[in-house]
Amino acid sequence: MTAKTKSWILMATGRSPTNIAVIKYWGKRDEALILPVNDSISVTLDPDHLSATTTVAVSPTFDCDRMWLNGKEISLSGDRFQNCLREIRKLAGDVEDEKKGIRIRKEDWQNLHVHIASYNNFPTAAGLASSAAGFACLVFTLAKLMNVNEDHGKLSSIARQGSGSACRSLYGGFVKWTMGNDASGSDSIAVQLAPESHWSDLVIIIAVVSSKQKETSSTTGMRDTVETSPLLQHRAQCVVPARVLLMEEAIRNHDFASFARMTCVDNNQFRAVCLDTTWTWQLIFLNTTRQIAEACFLMKWIIFEVAYTFDAGLNAALISPNRKVAGLASKAAICFPPSPENDLASYVTGDKSIIYEAGLQSMKYVEALPPPPEYKDESPCQKSTRDVSYFICTKLGTGPKVLTEESLALINPTTGLPM
Protein backbone atom coordinates (compact mmCIF):
# COMPACT_ATOMS: atom_id res chain seq x y z
CA MET A 1 0.00 0.00 0.00
CA THR A 2 1.41 3.36 -0.94
CA ALA A 3 0.26 6.98 -0.64
CA LYS A 4 1.78 10.43 -0.59
CA THR A 5 0.24 11.09 2.82
CA LYS A 6 -0.76 8.51 5.40
CA SER A 7 -4.10 10.12 6.12
CA TRP A 8 -5.92 9.47 2.88
CA ILE A 9 -9.55 8.33 2.76
CA LEU A 10 -11.05 6.57 -0.25
CA MET A 11 -14.83 6.29 -0.53
CA ALA A 12 -17.65 4.86 -2.65
CA THR A 13 -21.40 5.45 -2.43
CA GLY A 14 -24.15 3.22 -3.81
CA ARG A 15 -27.89 2.98 -3.76
CA SER A 16 -29.87 -0.29 -3.82
CA PRO A 17 -33.57 -0.96 -4.13
CA THR A 18 -35.78 -3.08 -1.96
CA ASN A 19 -37.95 -5.86 -3.37
CA ILE A 20 -41.24 -7.53 -2.65
CA ALA A 21 -41.66 -11.26 -3.23
CA VAL A 22 -44.52 -12.53 -5.34
CA ILE A 23 -43.44 -16.15 -4.72
CA LYS A 24 -42.24 -16.15 -1.13
CA TYR A 25 -39.01 -17.30 0.45
CA TRP A 26 -39.95 -18.69 3.84
CA GLY A 27 -37.71 -21.33 5.40
CA LYS A 28 -34.00 -22.19 5.33
CA ARG A 29 -32.31 -25.54 4.78
CA ASP A 30 -29.04 -24.06 6.08
CA GLU A 31 -29.23 -21.31 8.70
CA ALA A 32 -25.57 -20.27 8.59
CA LEU A 33 -25.25 -19.96 4.81
CA ILE A 34 -28.85 -18.79 4.42
CA LEU A 35 -29.93 -21.40 1.89
CA PRO A 36 -33.68 -21.53 1.23
CA VAL A 37 -36.07 -24.50 0.99
CA ASN A 38 -37.56 -23.20 -2.26
CA ASP A 39 -37.01 -20.81 -5.17
CA SER A 40 -38.61 -17.38 -4.86
CA ILE A 41 -39.50 -14.55 -7.26
CA SER A 42 -39.69 -10.85 -6.54
CA VAL A 43 -40.26 -7.48 -8.13
CA THR A 44 -37.70 -4.77 -7.49
CA LEU A 45 -39.22 -1.48 -6.35
CA ASP A 46 -38.29 1.99 -7.59
CA PRO A 47 -35.27 3.14 -5.53
CA ASP A 48 -36.56 6.72 -5.61
CA HIS A 49 -39.23 5.59 -3.17
CA LEU A 50 -37.72 2.60 -1.32
CA SER A 51 -33.97 2.15 -1.17
CA ALA A 52 -30.84 2.10 0.95
CA THR A 53 -27.96 4.47 0.28
CA THR A 54 -24.59 3.41 1.63
CA THR A 55 -21.18 5.05 1.69
CA VAL A 56 -18.13 2.93 2.47
CA ALA A 57 -14.78 4.50 3.27
CA VAL A 58 -11.34 3.02 3.75
CA SER A 59 -8.30 4.61 5.33
CA PRO A 60 -5.06 3.40 6.98
CA THR A 61 -6.06 5.61 9.94
CA PHE A 62 -9.22 3.56 10.75
CA ASP A 63 -8.48 1.11 13.55
CA CYS A 64 -11.60 -1.08 13.26
CA ASP A 65 -14.62 -1.67 11.01
CA ARG A 66 -17.53 0.57 12.07
CA MET A 67 -21.07 1.15 10.82
CA TRP A 68 -23.78 3.78 11.28
CA LEU A 69 -27.36 3.00 10.24
CA ASN A 70 -29.75 5.94 9.89
CA GLY A 71 -27.31 8.07 11.88
CA LYS A 72 -26.82 5.68 14.85
CA GLU A 73 -23.75 3.53 15.32
CA ILE A 74 -24.57 -0.20 15.19
CA SER A 75 -22.45 -3.26 15.92
CA LEU A 76 -20.87 -5.17 13.06
CA SER A 77 -20.02 -8.14 15.26
CA GLY A 78 -22.97 -10.30 14.12
CA ASP A 79 -22.29 -13.25 11.80
CA ARG A 80 -24.28 -11.75 8.93
CA PHE A 81 -22.18 -8.58 8.70
CA GLN A 82 -18.97 -10.52 9.36
CA ASN A 83 -19.75 -13.06 6.62
CA CYS A 84 -20.41 -10.33 4.05
CA LEU A 85 -17.25 -8.40 4.98
CA ARG A 86 -15.08 -11.53 4.93
CA GLU A 87 -16.42 -12.81 1.59
CA ILE A 88 -16.12 -9.48 -0.18
CA ARG A 89 -12.56 -8.91 1.16
CA LYS A 90 -11.58 -12.29 -0.33
CA LEU A 91 -12.55 -11.00 -3.79
CA ALA A 92 -11.01 -7.53 -3.47
CA GLY A 93 -8.71 -6.37 -6.26
CA ASP A 94 -5.92 -3.83 -6.70
CA VAL A 95 -7.05 -0.21 -6.49
CA GLU A 96 -5.24 2.81 -7.77
CA ASP A 97 -6.30 6.45 -7.44
CA GLU A 98 -3.75 8.45 -9.38
CA LYS A 99 -5.09 11.85 -8.35
CA LYS A 100 -4.78 11.07 -4.68
CA GLY A 101 -1.64 9.02 -5.21
CA ILE A 102 -3.17 5.97 -3.52
CA ARG A 103 -2.29 2.41 -4.41
CA ILE A 104 -3.90 -0.53 -2.57
CA ARG A 105 -2.83 -4.06 -3.45
CA LYS A 106 -5.44 -6.79 -3.16
CA GLU A 107 -3.72 -8.41 -0.18
CA ASP A 108 -3.78 -5.06 1.69
CA TRP A 109 -7.59 -5.25 2.08
CA GLN A 110 -7.22 -7.90 4.81
CA ASN A 111 -5.53 -5.30 7.02
CA LEU A 112 -7.48 -2.20 6.10
CA HIS A 113 -10.63 -1.23 8.02
CA VAL A 114 -13.80 0.30 6.63
CA HIS A 115 -16.32 2.82 7.89
CA ILE A 116 -19.87 2.31 6.60
CA ALA A 117 -22.77 4.76 6.79
CA SER A 118 -26.19 3.79 5.47
CA TYR A 119 -29.55 5.45 5.27
CA ASN A 120 -32.93 3.93 4.34
CA ASN A 121 -35.46 6.27 2.73
CA PHE A 122 -38.28 4.18 4.28
CA PRO A 123 -38.94 2.59 7.73
CA THR A 124 -36.28 0.12 8.93
CA ALA A 125 -37.20 -3.35 10.29
CA ALA A 126 -40.90 -2.73 9.78
CA GLY A 127 -41.63 -5.41 7.18
CA LEU A 128 -40.60 -3.35 4.14
CA ALA A 129 -37.46 -5.40 3.47
CA SER A 130 -34.91 -2.90 4.74
CA SER A 131 -32.50 -5.79 5.27
CA ALA A 132 -32.83 -6.67 1.56
CA ALA A 133 -31.98 -3.17 0.34
CA GLY A 134 -29.39 -2.73 3.12
CA PHE A 135 -27.30 -5.87 2.60
CA ALA A 136 -27.52 -5.63 -1.20
CA CYS A 137 -26.25 -2.05 -0.96
CA LEU A 138 -23.50 -2.94 1.49
CA VAL A 139 -22.13 -5.72 -0.70
CA PHE A 140 -22.54 -3.78 -3.95
CA THR A 141 -20.82 -0.65 -2.60
CA LEU A 142 -17.98 -2.56 -0.93
CA ALA A 143 -17.45 -4.37 -4.23
CA LYS A 144 -17.10 -1.00 -5.98
CA LEU A 145 -14.69 0.37 -3.38
CA MET A 146 -12.59 -2.80 -3.40
CA ASN A 147 -12.61 -3.18 -7.19
CA VAL A 148 -14.22 -6.63 -7.04
CA ASN A 149 -14.33 -8.02 -10.54
CA GLU A 150 -17.29 -10.41 -10.27
CA ASP A 151 -20.76 -10.53 -11.80
CA HIS A 152 -23.93 -9.72 -9.90
CA GLY A 153 -24.66 -13.44 -9.46
CA LYS A 154 -21.59 -13.81 -7.26
CA LEU A 155 -22.41 -10.60 -5.38
CA SER A 156 -25.95 -11.88 -4.84
CA SER A 157 -24.57 -15.01 -3.14
CA ILE A 158 -22.66 -12.77 -0.71
CA ALA A 159 -25.64 -10.46 -0.06
CA ARG A 160 -27.68 -13.63 0.60
CA GLN A 161 -25.45 -14.30 3.60
CA GLY A 162 -26.52 -10.95 5.05
CA SER A 163 -30.23 -11.57 4.53
CA GLY A 164 -31.79 -14.09 2.16
CA SER A 165 -34.08 -11.67 0.35
CA ALA A 166 -31.13 -9.28 -0.18
CA CYS A 167 -29.77 -11.46 -3.00
CA ARG A 168 -32.77 -10.46 -5.14
CA SER A 169 -32.05 -6.73 -4.70
CA LEU A 170 -28.90 -6.99 -6.85
CA TYR A 171 -31.09 -6.68 -9.96
CA GLY A 172 -33.90 -4.49 -11.21
CA GLY A 173 -37.22 -5.70 -12.63
CA PHE A 174 -38.27 -9.32 -12.04
CA VAL A 175 -35.82 -11.49 -10.14
CA LYS A 176 -35.63 -15.17 -9.23
CA TRP A 177 -33.58 -16.56 -6.38
CA THR A 178 -32.71 -20.09 -7.41
CA MET A 179 -32.41 -22.21 -4.28
CA GLY A 180 -29.51 -24.27 -5.68
CA ASN A 181 -28.41 -27.76 -4.63
CA ASP A 182 -24.80 -27.38 -3.61
CA ALA A 183 -24.08 -27.61 0.11
CA SER A 184 -21.60 -24.73 -0.20
CA GLY A 185 -24.35 -22.42 -1.45
CA SER A 186 -22.38 -21.51 -4.58
CA ASP A 187 -25.42 -22.06 -6.83
CA SER A 188 -27.93 -20.36 -4.52
CA ILE A 189 -27.93 -17.06 -6.39
CA ALA A 190 -30.31 -14.52 -7.88
CA VAL A 191 -30.89 -14.12 -11.61
CA GLN A 192 -32.82 -11.45 -13.46
CA LEU A 193 -35.90 -12.81 -15.23
CA ALA A 194 -36.71 -9.53 -17.00
CA PRO A 195 -35.65 -5.90 -16.62
CA GLU A 196 -38.08 -3.26 -15.34
CA SER A 197 -38.70 -2.05 -18.91
CA HIS A 198 -40.27 -5.43 -19.77
CA TRP A 199 -43.51 -4.57 -17.92
CA SER A 200 -43.09 -0.94 -17.12
CA ASP A 201 -46.75 -0.09 -16.64
CA LEU A 202 -47.15 -2.16 -13.46
CA VAL A 203 -48.02 0.06 -10.50
CA ILE A 204 -47.34 -0.93 -6.92
CA ILE A 205 -49.10 0.67 -3.99
CA ILE A 206 -47.85 -0.10 -0.53
CA ALA A 207 -50.22 0.46 2.34
CA VAL A 208 -48.00 1.18 5.31
CA VAL A 209 -50.08 -0.12 8.18
CA SER A 210 -47.32 0.13 10.71
CA SER A 211 -43.90 1.67 10.42
CA LYS A 212 -43.01 0.49 13.92
CA GLN A 213 -40.30 -2.09 14.36
CA LYS A 214 -41.73 -5.62 14.04
CA GLU A 215 -41.99 -7.69 17.21
CA THR A 216 -40.71 -10.85 15.55
CA SER A 217 -38.15 -10.96 12.77
CA SER A 218 -38.62 -12.98 9.61
CA THR A 219 -35.52 -14.94 10.63
CA THR A 220 -37.10 -16.17 13.87
CA GLY A 221 -40.53 -16.68 12.33
CA MET A 222 -39.28 -18.84 9.46
CA ARG A 223 -37.00 -20.86 11.74
CA ASP A 224 -40.01 -21.77 13.81
CA THR A 225 -41.98 -22.71 10.70
CA VAL A 226 -39.18 -25.00 9.49
CA GLU A 227 -39.05 -26.71 12.88
CA THR A 228 -42.77 -27.21 13.37
CA SER A 229 -44.80 -27.00 10.15
CA PRO A 230 -45.37 -30.20 8.16
CA LEU A 231 -47.20 -28.07 5.59
CA LEU A 232 -43.96 -26.24 4.74
CA GLN A 233 -42.43 -29.42 3.27
CA HIS A 234 -45.45 -29.89 1.05
CA ARG A 235 -45.27 -26.24 -0.03
CA ALA A 236 -41.55 -26.34 -0.82
CA GLN A 237 -41.50 -29.69 -2.61
CA CYS A 238 -44.90 -30.03 -4.28
CA VAL A 239 -46.33 -26.54 -4.76
CA VAL A 240 -43.65 -23.90 -5.32
CA PRO A 241 -41.69 -25.60 -8.15
CA ALA A 242 -44.73 -25.65 -10.47
CA ARG A 243 -45.86 -22.20 -9.30
CA VAL A 244 -42.47 -20.69 -10.10
CA LEU A 245 -42.74 -21.96 -13.69
CA LEU A 246 -46.24 -20.50 -14.04
CA MET A 247 -45.10 -17.20 -12.60
CA GLU A 248 -42.14 -17.05 -15.02
CA GLU A 249 -44.53 -17.72 -17.90
CA ALA A 250 -46.96 -15.03 -16.68
CA ILE A 251 -44.14 -12.50 -16.51
CA ARG A 252 -42.81 -13.47 -19.93
CA ASN A 253 -46.28 -13.08 -21.50
CA HIS A 254 -47.43 -10.01 -19.55
CA ASP A 255 -50.31 -12.18 -18.36
CA PHE A 256 -51.56 -10.12 -15.46
CA ALA A 257 -54.49 -12.38 -14.57
CA SER A 258 -52.12 -15.31 -14.03
CA PHE A 259 -49.48 -13.12 -12.36
CA ALA A 260 -52.08 -11.81 -9.91
CA ARG A 261 -53.56 -15.21 -9.17
CA MET A 262 -50.11 -16.73 -8.45
CA THR A 263 -49.14 -13.75 -6.29
CA CYS A 264 -52.29 -13.94 -4.18
CA VAL A 265 -52.39 -17.70 -3.75
CA ASP A 266 -48.71 -17.81 -2.86
CA ASN A 267 -49.24 -15.10 -0.29
CA ASN A 268 -52.15 -17.09 1.12
CA GLN A 269 -50.02 -20.21 1.37
CA PHE A 270 -47.21 -18.28 3.04
CA ARG A 271 -49.77 -17.16 5.63
CA ALA A 272 -51.01 -20.76 5.88
CA VAL A 273 -47.57 -22.13 6.77
CA CYS A 274 -47.27 -19.36 9.37
CA LEU A 275 -50.57 -20.51 10.85
CA ASP A 276 -49.30 -24.10 10.73
CA THR A 277 -46.40 -23.05 12.91
CA THR A 278 -46.60 -24.22 16.52
CA TRP A 279 -45.68 -20.92 17.98
CA THR A 280 -48.50 -18.82 16.59
CA TRP A 281 -47.22 -15.89 14.72
CA GLN A 282 -49.14 -13.10 16.33
CA LEU A 283 -48.91 -10.50 13.62
CA ILE A 284 -50.55 -12.22 10.74
CA PHE A 285 -54.24 -11.64 11.21
CA LEU A 286 -54.28 -8.10 12.34
CA ASN A 287 -57.49 -6.43 11.28
CA THR A 288 -56.18 -4.07 8.68
CA THR A 289 -54.24 -6.59 6.67
CA ARG A 290 -57.31 -8.80 6.66
CA GLN A 291 -59.43 -5.88 5.55
CA ILE A 292 -57.12 -5.06 2.67
CA ALA A 293 -57.23 -8.64 1.43
CA GLU A 294 -60.99 -8.61 1.89
CA ALA A 295 -61.28 -5.36 -0.04
CA CYS A 296 -59.43 -6.98 -2.94
CA PHE A 297 -61.81 -9.91 -2.94
CA LEU A 298 -64.86 -7.74 -2.55
CA MET A 299 -64.01 -5.74 -5.61
CA LYS A 300 -63.09 -8.78 -7.67
CA TRP A 301 -59.80 -7.11 -8.34
CA ILE A 302 -57.81 -10.26 -8.14
CA ILE A 303 -58.57 -11.51 -11.61
CA PHE A 304 -58.95 -8.18 -13.35
CA GLU A 305 -57.02 -5.46 -11.66
CA VAL A 306 -54.94 -6.06 -8.64
CA ALA A 307 -52.76 -8.56 -6.83
CA TYR A 308 -52.09 -8.27 -3.13
CA THR A 309 -49.21 -9.58 -1.11
CA PHE A 310 -47.94 -9.07 2.43
CA ASP A 311 -44.47 -9.68 3.72
CA ALA A 312 -43.64 -10.49 7.28
CA GLY A 313 -44.87 -7.23 8.75
CA LEU A 314 -48.31 -5.71 8.53
CA ASN A 315 -47.86 -3.73 5.36
CA ALA A 316 -49.69 -4.68 2.18
CA ALA A 317 -48.43 -4.34 -1.38
CA LEU A 318 -51.06 -4.01 -4.08
CA ILE A 319 -49.90 -4.54 -7.67
CA SER A 320 -51.94 -3.33 -10.61
CA PRO A 321 -51.29 -3.76 -14.34
CA ASN A 322 -51.37 -0.07 -15.27
CA ARG A 323 -52.31 3.45 -14.24
CA LYS A 324 -55.92 2.39 -14.18
CA VAL A 325 -54.73 2.02 -10.62
CA ALA A 326 -55.79 5.60 -10.28
CA GLY A 327 -59.12 3.90 -9.75
CA LEU A 328 -57.51 1.55 -7.25
CA ALA A 329 -55.98 4.46 -5.37
CA SER A 330 -59.33 6.13 -5.07
CA LYS A 331 -60.95 2.89 -3.97
CA ALA A 332 -58.22 2.34 -1.43
CA ALA A 333 -58.70 5.89 -0.20
CA ILE A 334 -62.36 5.16 0.34
CA CYS A 335 -61.65 1.95 2.23
CA PHE A 336 -58.95 3.51 4.37
CA PRO A 337 -59.44 7.26 4.52
CA PRO A 338 -56.78 9.30 6.29
CA SER A 339 -57.50 10.67 9.72
CA PRO A 340 -58.92 14.23 9.68
CA GLU A 341 -55.61 15.80 10.69
CA ASN A 342 -53.85 14.27 7.63
CA ASP A 343 -53.79 15.93 4.23
CA LEU A 344 -53.62 13.98 0.99
CA ALA A 345 -50.07 15.07 0.23
CA SER A 346 -48.67 13.40 3.33
CA TYR A 347 -51.09 10.47 3.18
CA VAL A 348 -50.03 9.41 -0.32
CA THR A 349 -46.27 9.49 -0.93
CA GLY A 350 -44.03 8.35 -3.77
CA ASP A 351 -45.37 8.91 -7.28
CA LYS A 352 -48.31 11.18 -6.44
CA SER A 353 -49.11 11.73 -10.11
CA ILE A 354 -50.96 8.41 -9.99
CA ILE A 355 -53.65 9.78 -7.73
CA TYR A 356 -53.61 13.25 -9.24
CA GLU A 357 -54.37 11.68 -12.63
CA ALA A 358 -57.41 10.08 -11.03
CA GLY A 359 -58.65 13.53 -10.18
CA LEU A 360 -57.81 13.34 -6.49
CA GLN A 361 -56.11 16.64 -5.87
CA SER A 362 -57.14 17.10 -2.25
CA MET A 363 -59.14 15.49 0.51
CA LYS A 364 -62.33 17.15 -0.63
CA TYR A 365 -62.15 15.09 -3.84
CA VAL A 366 -61.69 11.93 -1.79
CA GLU A 367 -64.64 12.80 0.41
CA ALA A 368 -66.82 13.44 -2.63
CA LEU A 369 -66.03 10.06 -4.25
CA PRO A 370 -68.98 7.71 -4.52
CA PRO A 371 -68.36 4.28 -2.99
CA PRO A 372 -67.42 1.57 -5.48
CA PRO A 373 -70.52 -0.22 -6.81
CA GLU A 374 -69.44 -3.51 -5.22
CA TYR A 375 -69.77 -1.95 -1.79
CA LYS A 376 -72.93 -2.12 0.23
CA ASP A 377 -73.60 0.70 2.67
CA GLU A 378 -72.23 -1.18 5.68
CA SER A 379 -69.03 -2.37 4.02
CA PRO A 380 -66.60 -3.54 6.72
CA CYS A 381 -63.83 -1.66 4.97
CA GLN A 382 -65.39 1.77 5.05
CA LYS A 383 -64.42 4.34 7.61
CA SER A 384 -61.30 2.50 8.74
CA THR A 385 -59.72 5.86 9.43
CA ARG A 386 -56.23 5.65 10.96
CA ASP A 387 -55.77 1.97 9.99
CA VAL A 388 -53.34 2.81 7.20
CA SER A 389 -50.62 5.27 8.20
CA TYR A 390 -49.86 6.22 4.60
CA PHE A 391 -49.57 4.87 1.08
CA ILE A 392 -46.44 4.69 -1.09
CA CYS A 393 -47.21 4.74 -4.84
CA THR A 394 -44.35 3.24 -6.78
CA LYS A 395 -43.37 1.09 -9.75
CA LEU A 396 -40.75 -1.43 -10.83
CA GLY A 397 -37.22 -0.15 -10.42
CA THR A 398 -33.62 -0.64 -11.37
CA GLY A 399 -30.90 -2.56 -9.59
CA PRO A 400 -28.06 -1.02 -7.52
CA LYS A 401 -26.24 2.04 -8.82
CA VAL A 402 -23.05 3.87 -7.94
CA LEU A 403 -23.68 7.47 -6.89
CA THR A 404 -20.78 9.55 -8.13
CA GLU A 405 -21.99 12.95 -6.92
CA GLU A 406 -19.89 13.80 -3.88
CA SER A 407 -22.75 15.65 -2.19
CA LEU A 408 -24.63 12.34 -1.87
CA ALA A 409 -21.90 10.69 0.22
CA LEU A 410 -22.85 9.92 3.82
CA ILE A 411 -19.30 10.03 5.18
CA ASN A 412 -17.21 13.16 5.58
CA PRO A 413 -14.20 12.72 3.26
CA THR A 414 -11.94 14.53 5.72
CA THR A 415 -12.93 12.98 9.06
CA GLY A 416 -14.08 9.55 7.84
CA LEU A 417 -17.13 9.88 10.11
CA PRO A 418 -20.83 10.18 9.18
CA MET A 419 -21.93 13.64 8.00
Ligand SMILES: Nc1ncnc2c1ncn2[C@@H]1O[C@H](COP(=O)(O)OP(=O)(O)OP(=O)(O)O)[C@@H](O)[C@H]1O
Ligand atom coordinates in the same frame (compact mmCIF):
# COMPACT_ATOMS: atom_id res chain seq x y z
N1 LIG B 1 -29.31 0.13 5.15
C1 LIG B 1 -28.94 -0.96 5.79
N2 LIG B 1 -27.65 -1.40 5.71
C2 LIG B 1 -27.26 -2.53 6.32
N3 LIG B 1 -28.07 -3.28 7.08
C3 LIG B 1 -29.35 -2.89 7.21
C4 LIG B 1 -29.85 -1.71 6.57
N4 LIG B 1 -31.17 -1.59 6.87
C5 LIG B 1 -31.48 -2.63 7.67
N5 LIG B 1 -30.41 -3.42 7.87
C6 LIG B 1 -30.31 -4.64 8.68
O1 LIG B 1 -31.55 -5.32 8.60
C7 LIG B 1 -32.13 -5.45 9.90
C8 LIG B 1 -33.65 -5.38 9.78
O2 LIG B 1 -34.06 -6.56 9.16
P1 LIG B 1 -35.50 -7.22 9.38
O3 LIG B 1 -35.58 -8.45 8.55
O4 LIG B 1 -35.80 -7.29 10.84
O5 LIG B 1 -36.50 -6.09 8.85
P2 LIG B 1 -36.95 -5.75 7.39
O6 LIG B 1 -35.95 -6.27 6.42
O7 LIG B 1 -37.22 -4.28 7.32
O8 LIG B 1 -38.32 -6.52 7.26
P3 LIG B 1 -38.74 -7.83 6.39
O9 LIG B 1 -37.52 -8.62 6.08
O10 LIG B 1 -39.69 -8.57 7.26
O11 LIG B 1 -39.43 -7.29 5.18
C9 LIG B 1 -31.52 -4.28 10.69
O12 LIG B 1 -31.56 -4.56 12.05
C10 LIG B 1 -30.10 -4.26 10.14
O13 LIG B 1 -29.29 -5.27 10.72
Ligand SMILES: C[C@@](O)(CCOP(=O)(O)OP(=O)(O)O)CC(=O)O
Ligand atom coordinates in the same frame (compact mmCIF):
# COMPACT_ATOMS: atom_id res chain seq x y z
C1 LIG C 1 -41.60 -12.74 4.05
C2 LIG C 1 -40.30 -12.51 3.28
O1 LIG C 1 -40.11 -11.13 3.10
C3 LIG C 1 -39.16 -13.10 4.09
C4 LIG C 1 -37.88 -12.38 3.98
O2 LIG C 1 -36.99 -12.85 4.93
P1 LIG C 1 -35.54 -12.23 5.18
O3 LIG C 1 -34.78 -12.23 3.93
O4 LIG C 1 -35.67 -10.92 5.89
O5 LIG C 1 -34.97 -13.31 6.18
P2 LIG C 1 -33.47 -13.70 6.51
O6 LIG C 1 -32.92 -14.47 5.35
O7 LIG C 1 -33.52 -14.52 7.76
O8 LIG C 1 -32.74 -12.38 6.73
C5 LIG C 1 -40.48 -13.20 1.95
C6 LIG C 1 -39.51 -12.87 0.84
O9 LIG C 1 -38.94 -11.76 0.80
O10 LIG C 1 -39.34 -13.72 -0.05
